[in-house]
Amino acid sequence: MHVPDGFLDAPTSIATGAVAVAGVGLALRGARRELDDRTAPMAGLVATFVFAAQMINFPVGAGTSGHLLGGALAAVLVGPWSAVLCISVVLLVQALLMADGGITALGTNVTLMALVGVWVGWGVFVLARRLLPRRTSMVVPAAAIGALVSVPAAATVFALLFAVGGIAPVDPGKVLAAMVTWHVVIGIGEAIVTGLVVASVVATRPDLVRGALPALEKRELEIRSPAR
Amino acid sequence: MGAGHGHRLHFHGHSPVHRAPAHLKLVALLGFMLVVVATPSDWYAAYAVEALLLLGVVALSRVPVTYLAPRMVIEVPFAVFALLMPFLAHGPRTEVLGLTVSEPGLHAGLALLVKGTIGVLASLTLASTTEPQEVLRGLQRLRMPDLIVQIMGFMIRYLDVVTAELGRMMVAMRSRGCDPRSPRQWPTLARAMGALFIRSYERGERVHLAMLSRGYDGRLPAQDAA
Numbered sequence: 107m108h109v110p111d112g113f114l115d116a117p118t119s120i121a122t123g124a125v126a127v128a129g130v131g132l133a134l135r136g137a138r139r140e141l142d143d144r145t146a147p148m149a150g151l152v153a154t155f156v157f158a159a160q161m162i163n164f165p166v167g168a169g170t171s172g173h174l175l176g177g178a179l180a181a182v183l184v185g186p187w188s189a190v191l192c193i194s195v196v197l198l199v200q201a202l203l204m205a206d207g208g209i210t211a212l213g214t215n216v217t218l219m220a221l222v223g224v225w226v227g228w229g230v231f232v233l234a235r236r237l238l239p240r241r242t243s244m245v246v247p248a249a250a251i252g253a254l255v256s257v258p259a260a261a262t263v264f265a266l267l268f269a270v271g272g273i274a275p276v277d278p279g280k281v282l283a284a285m286v287t288w289h290v291v292i293g294i295g296e297a298i299v300t301g302l303v304v305a306s307v308v309a310t311r312p313d314l315v316r317g318a319l320p321a322l323e324k325r326e327l328e329i330r331s332p333a334r
Numbered sequence: 335m336g337a338g339h340g341h342r343l344h345f346h347g348h349s350p351v352h353r354a355p356a357h358l359k360l361v362a363l364l365g366f367m368l369v370v371v372a373t374p375s376d377w378y379a380a381y382a383v384e385a386l387l388l389l390g391v392v393a394l395s396r397v398p399v400t401y402l403a404p405r406m407v408i409e410v411p412f413a414v415f416a417l418l419m420p421f422l423a424h425g426p427r428t429e430v431l432g433l434t435v436s437e438p439g440l441h442a443g444l445a446l447l448v449k450g451t452i453g454v455l456a457s458l459t460l461a462s463t464t465e466p467q468e469v470l471r472g473l474q475r476l477r478m479p480d481l482i483v484q485i486m487g488f489m490i491r492y493l494d495v496v497t498a499e500l501g502r503m504m505v506a507m508r509s510r511g512c513d514p515r516s517p518r519q520w521p522t523l524a525r526a527m528g529a530l531f532i533r534s535y536e537r538g539e540r541v542h543l544a545m546l547s548r549g550y551d552g553r554l555p556a557q558d559a560a
Contacts, residue, residue, distance in 0.1 A: 110453055111371055111453025113412070115371065143552055144539070146484035146488060147545065149488075150487070150538070151535065151541070153485060153489045154496040154497075158497050158499075158534075159527055159530070162500075162523065195482065198482075199490065199493075203461050203490075205454055205460075208453040210371045275442065295517075299527075302525070302528075303524045303528050303531065305524070310529075310532065311532050314535055
């Protein structure tokens with residue numbers, strides 16, 4: 107669910123907009139390193155994939171449903187810079203063509219989901235990858251942990267923004283507690299789905315999983331001779 | 335893949351709002367919404383003026399209300415939050431319809447509801463009167479980085495292709511007795527999504543090669559020509 111117009115006051119919206127512009131600007135340079143001149147078509151198709159993956163709704167209970175955010179998933183699959191671009195473009199298309207998420211809240215949404223979601227997800231993923239044994243199969247739990255942390259992290263940043271620029275006099279501590287508990291639950295679902303999707307790609311095309319590159323480089327050609 | 339490439343929200347028409355240049359509409363939307371967001375919570379007269387202005391544009395666009403209204407349900411979760419606001423917020427208490435609620439919370443909830451509703455309706459008006467290609471050209475004229483416009487162009491172009499592919503996978507899963515919404519089927523669903531990622535990625539590679547063979551040098555010529 108995206109932040110709509112009017113949830114945060116104008117100065118906060120403009121400030122997060124500036125953060126979003128800077129973050130996406132850096133990602134534009136970084137993505138060229140990850141994808142070189144293939145950036146436009148590849149990031150476009152991956153953004154479309156993220157959008158399609160977000161279309162699948164899961165019943166959360168009490169009549170509401172949640173969907174995948176995909177920040178950590180995209181980061182593990184295509185690398186963090188390209189993931190920031192993909193998620194930002196998804197949010198831009200949703201705001202301009204689908205009226206999902208306010209246009210003045212676009213900066214907030216990009217900051218929360220594209221910058222915090224992707225970078226926290228990627229950071230935790232890299233940390234977990236370093237701690238776990240260097241095998242391609244270990245990319246899966248690392249990706250799940252990244253996804254698990256990224257969702258409450260984005261919720262925490264939202265609660266902080268709400269404390270600074272929220273228009274309602276609600277106790278910031280209460281907002282933080284409610285947001286984080288609720289998003290830990292969502293994060294668990296996100297972690298399971300992210301792990302399962304990464305597992306299925308690692309099983310068939312490990313070369314397409316950017317987060318698996320160090321493990322792949324280490325993998326040696328193995329020649330097995332038939333047993334006699 | 336015989337699906338139309340028109341956007342789901344676009345409503346075909348020839349009103350002045352439809353004909354207005356997309357970059358002006360984008361700037362107008364952003365400016366208007368910034369003013370709405372910056373309006374202090376209890377200036378109800380200002381809200382009325384803003385709402386009337388927006389309704390005037392909607393009327394001018396001749397997009398039927400019956401088309402816009404069902405598409406506004408997108409804001410329902412936040413409307414629920416706005417309705418809860420008077421009960422959650424602190425501050426002096428007041429009585430409304432026999433319920434004791436927080437007075438600043440009541441104002442904030444109302445402001446949230448009004449601003450959110452104006453925002454959704456204004457965004458819907460842009461989306462229903464502007465073709466996706468026009469939005470792209472508008473962004474280009476507003477000096478949005480070229481790479482972002484290109485990525486967005488590819489996303490819009492392949493949205494129907496990829497979502498239709500996902501739809502066919504879902505039909506295939508359902509016809510084999512699998513309910514993709516149930517958490518018990520998540521492993522199957524995740525494999526389908528993994529396959530969708532690989533198909534999308536490989537489609538991207540094919541598109542890139544096809545573009546190179548037609549002389550792609552980092553810029554898209556079609557958007558300038560049109």
